[in-house]
Amino acid sequence: MDSTFKLVVKWSGKEFQVESLSPSDTVGTLKDVIRKLTGVLPERQKLLNLKYKGKTPDDEVHLSAMNMKPGFKIMMMGSLEEEIEAVSLPPEDLPDVVNDFDIPEGEEVDICNREVYLSKITKRISDYKIVERNPPRPGKKLLVLDIDYTLFDHRSPAETGYELMRPFLHEFLTEAYKDYDIVIWSATSMKWIEEKMKLLGVATNPAYKITFYVDYLAMITVHTPKYGVVNVKPLGVIWGKYPEYYSTKNTIMFDDIRRNFLMNPSNGLRIRPFRQAHMNRKTDRELLKLTKYLQKISKVEDLSSLDHRHWERYLSDKHQDGDSKNE
Numbered sequence: 615m616d617s618t619f620k621l622v623v624k625w626s627g628k629e630f631q632v633e634s635l636s637p638s639d640t641v642g643t644l645k646d647v648i649r650k651l652t653g654v655l656p657e658r659q660k661l662l663n664l665k666y667k668g669k670t671p672d673d674e675v676h677l678s679a680m681n682m683k684p685g686f687k688i689m690m691m692g693s694l695e696e697e698i699e700a701v702s703l704p705p706e707d708l709p710d711v712v713n714d715f716d717i718p719e720g721e722e723v724d725i726c727n728r729e730v731y732l733s734k735i736t737k738r739i740s741d742y743k744i745v746e747r748n749p750p751r752p753g754k755k756l757l758v759l760d761i762d763y764t765l766f767d768h769r770s771p772a773e774t775g776y777e778l779m780r781p782f783l784h785e786f787l788t789e790a791y792k793d794y795d796i797v798i799w800s801a802t803s804m805k806w807i808e809e810k811m812k813l814l815g816v817a818t819n820p821a822y823k824i825t826f827y828v829d830y831l832a833m834i835t836v837h838t839p840k841y842g843v844v845n846v847k848p849l850g851v852i853w854g855k856y857p858e859y860y861s862t863k864n865t866i867m868f869d870d871i872r873r874n875f876l877m878n879p880s881n882g883l884r885i886r887p888f889r890q891a892h893m894n895r896k897t898d899r900e901l902l903k904l905t906k907y908l909q910k911i912s913k914v915e916d917l918s919s920l921d922h923r924h925w926e927r928y929l930s931d932k933h934q935d936g937d938s939k940n941e
């Protein structure tokens with residue numbers, strides 16, 4: 615029998631191969647190896663999906679007891695001592711900031727009418743499987759939320775998900791739930807979405823319910839003349855799956871990356887990214903303000919008639935409910 619036990623540790627966007635262990639080694643030994651590979655101290659390692667009898671295993675538990683397949687990918691959250699200090703330094707320019715280009719309005723329309731993209735969406739509608747966590751509610755509008763940098767700062771080091779949660783997340787979801795069904799759509803795998811939602815307590819909060827999660831498999835690639843091929847989140851997939859509930863008229867999507875709603879520009883609202891959680895937790899009020907916006911527009915007949923780029927203006931204006939940009 616093969617006496618080595620290969621595992622992969624995914625942490626901070628990188629993968630580390632663990633190749634020196636045997637099934638008789640313990641979780642404690644595994645943590646030591648992870649420390650050598652990543653520099654994260656064992657007491658700071660949070661091995662998200664490592665479970666023994668449904669719970670986080672003690673250090674004494676043998677790896678063989680956990681039924682991991684060879685190559686099993688352990689997802690870790692954890693922080694280096696020096697990184698915790700580093701978060702108080704000025705922010706570095708992260709690559710996905712650069713990613714968030716603006717696409718001229720005319721171009722957006724061009725792209726969303728292209729036959730080839732519509733046929734990709736049609737294919738997603740038939741192939742992509744949505745697992746409902748809770749049934750859609752008749753008469754409700756639909757709020758589609760991105761995770762990373764929208765609800766959660768996934769890059770800053772921390773010991774608990776709670777530290778990285780955008781302030782007022784649960785209050786925001788609780789209020790939004792009154793008028794909107796809530797869907798989470800993240801450009802990552804379903805496994806990660808589930809872990810993150812568990813970590814933030816979103817999956818289990820009794821004050822609201824998430825209708826379903828959507829992962830990267832429902833996204834499509836689109837070619838833009840200026841930026842080449844980009845991945846986007848076409849709401850048409852959801853509308854095609856739930857024509858009796860959701861449409862361009864009653865859907866709004868929050869994302870920190872505008873190109874994600876390239877296929878449905880009138881339904882997207884670009885949220886300010888939540889980064890550097892440790893520095894910004896005390897001052898970030900985006901979700902509080904957006905709660906008010908969602909309430910204010912909840913009776914608007916056609917959400918796509920609003921210009922969500924100016925949502926803050928709308929919030930401070932003395933608009934009556936039902937007004938639109940075409941007034």
Ligand SMILES: [Mg+2]
Binds near residue numbers: 764871
């Ligand atoms: Mg994001």
